[in-house]
Amino acid sequence: MWRLGASLTIAAGLVFTVSACMPLRPVxxxxxxxxxxxxxxxxxxxxxxxxxxxxxxxxxxxxxxxxxxxxxxxxxxxxxxxxxxxxxxxxxxxxxxxxxxxxxxxxxxxxxxxxxxxxxxxxxxxxxxxxxxxxxxxxxxxxxxxxxxxxxxxxxxxxxxxxxxxxxxxxxxxxxxxxxxxxxxxxxxxxxxxxxxxxxxxxxxxxxxxxxxxxxxxxxxxxxxxxxxxxxxxxxxxxxxxxxxxxxxxxxxxxxxxxxxxxxxxxxxxxxxxxxxxxxxxxxxxxxxxxxxxxxxxxxxxxxxxxxxxxxxxxxxxxxxxxxxxxxxxxxxxxxxxxxxxxxxxxxxxxxxxxxGKWESAEMIAPGRYRFDREGDVPLYIVWEASGEAGSTVDVVSGDLRVTGLDGTMETKNVDGMLVTADPIYIE
Missing domain, CATH: 3.20.20.80 (Glycosidases)
Structure with a gap:
């Protein structure tokens, strides 16, 4: 059995090194x-x-x-x-x-x-x-x-x-x-x-x-x-x-x-x-x-x-x-x-x-407010009410955006002042 890294000299003068990647025993x-x-x-x-x-x-x-x-x-x-x-x-x-x-x-x-x-x-x-x-x-x-x-x-x-x-x-x-x-x-x-x-x-x-x-x-x-x-x-x-x-x-x-x-x-x-x-x-x-x-x-x-x-x-x-x-x-x-x-x-x-998708970075903007930057796509915001108090609104983005719920329902709407609940939603 050859020691790892040892050299084996052949009569013809060639030298072969037993690789450190060779197992100690046959597999x-x-x-x-x-x-x-x-x-x-x-x-x-x-x-x-x-x-x-x-x-x-x-x-x-x-x-x-x-x-x-x-x-x-x-x-x-x-x-x-x-x-x-x-x-x-x-x-x-x-x-x-x-x-x-x-x-x-x-x-x-x-x-x-x-x-x-x-x-x-x-x-x-x-x-x-x-x-x-x-x-x-x-x-x-x-x-x-x-x-x-x-x-x-x-x-x-x-x-x-x-x-x-x-x-x-x-x-x-x-x-x-x-x-x-x-x-x-x-x-x-x-x-x-x-x-x-x-x-x-x-x-x-x-x-x-x-x-x-x-x-x-x-x-x-x-x-x-x-x-x-x-x-x-x-x-x-x-x-x-x-x-x-x-x-x-x-x-x-x-x-x-x-x-x-x-x-x-x-x-x-x-x-x-x-x-x-x-x-x-x-x-x-x-x-x-x-x-x-x-x-x-x-x-x-x-x-x-x-x-x-x-x-x-x-x-x-x-x-x-x-x-x-x-x-x-x-x-x-x-x-x-x-x-x-x-x-x-x-x-x-x-x-x-x-x-x-294939996202590159994620950050917490505030509790219940998260942003994922995606390769070749617009940012994805995941939003929910984290304070336990009613009346919280979307405050990280504005304008007409696509909103998707966890149940898969999707609509494009103006998110300015939109109320959020404890259930997460996706905004993009």
Whole structure:
């Protein structure tokens, strides 16, 4: 086995350098059919779905081509069954193959857990996690064998980086965004979610090893700090501890889970913390939970609007299906109905995406008053009454303009002195 970067001298005098992009061990391939859609550029859309695989077809019809699978298939234990065993990529390959048919660009979450590696900690309660038992191993401390884990990261990233070297057979695009687990500060065990067990220094070391493994294979790939939990007060403190250790060197962006009513303030707090350590980074809202404001669809539009105006690079919403047998309340916020068709919330989101188009900048003029500058088009204003007091009027534009409601009704009218309500409207 050749050391990375080593030179091999042939008798004829030729010298070949073993590329740093070559895997440490041969990769086992699972042949895949070559079926490619047109993968969209990240600049063609900034709205994504969490678990678009539930219905890639319907997701793409909404105008969305970004997807993050959560927890997803990139789990060490499920790809490598024991130390030194061949890597088995059939599960992630299947998702990548389906995604590329519809032109989706994926974000992968790397889960550094393998029971055969965790056993060095004793497999007791120290590393016991909580939640997602069907997807993640029960023990969730940082890897004991950094070298073995680093090779896992390298092999996974190399297979999907699209550089033509050791790629999945039939790969059309690439996976260029990798998140290092999700919500590492959530460490509850009994009756809660525990996706990681360890202190900030443990996550710092995990970030470092993962970052180096990703960049060794794919220097241009984006490594994301595992999602901050906007509902967890300790989440920001955990990030600050990692930053104090110098962790900003080992991630390119920060992932955030938040709610529609708090997303703007959450982004502002994260941005301020990063800047206080002189390491500004992009913030990606990889899970936005919509709330009534005063209705769910209002909350969905307001949350995304405020997130982009606060500086979010991208915003992902869960592609939920209606299923009253599992979570009755889920039907109210689902995008897919019980028959597999679009709900009214889906149509509102679809219209929102169409209205934004290929936008270049977003700003909050005042609470409830937002402007999106769109490439090759007039600015789009999204307006609603944010003060809670009746009698507010359109005060950011004037004249005869096109006004569209969330229900899709559209008319051209003079907006001077037009009253606005808590329901957002589009003006262009």
């Amino acid at each position: 086992t391939y699972d042949p895949a059919p070559i079926v490619c859609g047109q993968t969209k550029s990240l600049h063609e859309g900034r709205i994504g779905f969490l678990n678009a695989s539930e219905n890639f077809s319907l997701a793409s019809q909404a105008g969305v081509f970004l997807d993050e699978e959560f927890p997803g298939p990139f789990v060490w234990d499920r790809i490598q069954s024991s130390f030194g065993a061949p890597y088995a990529f059939s599960e992630p390959d299947a998702i990548v193959q389906r995604a590329q048919v519809y032109g989706f660009s994926l974000t992968g979450i790397l889960w550094p857990y393998a029971e055969w590696d965790q056993k060095s900690y004793g497999l007791g309660t120290t590393c016991q996690g909580g939640g997602y038992s069907q997807s993640l191993p029960p023990h969730r401390c940082r890897p004991d064998d950094d070298d073995a884990y680093s090779d896992f990261v390298y092999q996974v990233v190399e297979r999907y980086d699209g550089d033509g070297l050791y790629d999945m057979e039939g790969l059309c695009g690439s996976i260029s965004r990798w998140e290092v687990i999700a919500t590492p500060s959530r460490q509850q065990v009994i009756g809660g979610i525990g996706t990681f067990r360890g202190e900030a220094v443990d996550y710092f070391n995990l970030l470092r090893v993962t970052f180096e493994g990703v960049k060794d294979s794919c220097p241009q790939c984006n490594v994301q700090y595992g999602a901050l939990d906007g509902t967890d007060e300790e989440s920001l403190g955990f990030l600050e501890k990692v930053l104090r250790l110098g962790g900003a060197e080992f991630f390119d962006a920060v992932s955030l889970h938040s709610t529609s009513s708090h997303v703007a303030s959450d982004i502002t707090r994260v941005t301020a913390l990063l800047e206080s350590y002189h390491h500004p980074k992009p913030v990606w809202v990889t899970r936005l939970e919509a709330e009534d404001a005063p209705t769910f669809t209002d909350g969905l539009v307001k949350g995304m609007t405020e997130a982009f105006a606060a500086g979010a690079e991208q915003v992902y919403y869960p592609l939920l299906s209606s299923d009253a047998r599992v979570v009755p309340e889920q039907n109210r916020i689902a995008l897919i109905d019980v028959d597999g068709g679009p709900t009214s919330a889906y149509r509102v989101l679809q219209s929102f995406i169409q209205k934004l």
